[in-house]
Amino acid sequence: MDSVHCHANWAAGMGGISFPLLADFHPKGAVAGAYGLYLAEKGITDRATVIIDADGVVRHASSVTPAGSRDIAELAALCEAVNRNHSGTLPAAEAPPGITGATLFVKNGCGFSRTALLARTNLHLEAAVQVKNVSDDPAALAELEQLAGKAQAPALALGGSVQLESVDIVRTLVSKTTGF
Amino acid sequence: MIQVGDRAPDFKLADHLGRQVSLAQFRGTRHVMLLFYPLDFTPT
Structure with missing residues (x-):
């Protein structure tokens, strides 16, 4: 409504x-x-x-x-x-693709990072999605800059591509987990 | 209220992630539970 x-x-x-x-x-x-x-x-x-x-x-x-x-x-x-x-x-039911080997880059004091982190928790993806905090970890910041071409977080690195908008990150986490 | 045994009316609506979601897209692959509620920020 x-x-x-x-x-x-x-x-x-x-x-x-x-x-x-x-x-x-x-x-x-x-x-x-x-x-x-x-x-x-x-x-x-x-x-x-x-x-x-x-x-x-x-x-x-x-x-x-x-x-x-x-x-x-x-x-x-x-x-x-x-x-x-x-x-x-349910003849055509298929298991969802799932997620492996993903990295979520976040920063402190960022609502969009918090949204992405909460989606990870809520979807029970703690094991599948590694978290790196670019505010606390210079190596993570350098890795993010190399992957994304800029120091923008949150960012989700998955299968060779990087997503930089929290709504896109959440949509990817949801669709890989649920299958739609 | 709709009754058990009725054919469910199809719909296509936007969701909170900006996706278009229809009942028909789940045909043959999923059962669907629709939870109608009066307003956001109210109990389940």
Whole structure:
């Protein structure tokens, strides 16, 4: 229901998330409406959960009302039930590529570096993505300058290429980890 | 509210990383859980 910008801010505040936060914002609530979950009189979306199998068929739909809260253990059980009962709809499922041998260059006092670091933590990539702090480590700074052609951090070095924008870094970490 | 057994309406929306995400792109490869919520910065 919020805009892309609000979502980006929220996601950064939570430290990066592995699932897409979708902006059902323009026209407002159009997708929620298609699912019968837009509360037009309040101008908000219901707090509801819909699980769809890989054939596009709804396998679960429930609401806890906007003021309610979801039971995370129950959601996990619902997911497991769909996995168990509808795995036949997943013929083309492939494991995500994953990440190995990446280096994340960061600097102190930098919100963009913090965002990239939090995404690494949240995606459980501590072992796969080595961190080098260019504020504390002259050798790391020299390495960054050689790889990127400039002393800009954060930077993600992976497979011979370097990314210098935190949103690109997070997108790469997410897509390699999740497969999309 | 949509019912179990219904065909889920397709959608294509921008996500927080600037990607266009559709339901159709997961056909045959993923189950999808949609978590609708009223506003950012509210509980799960």
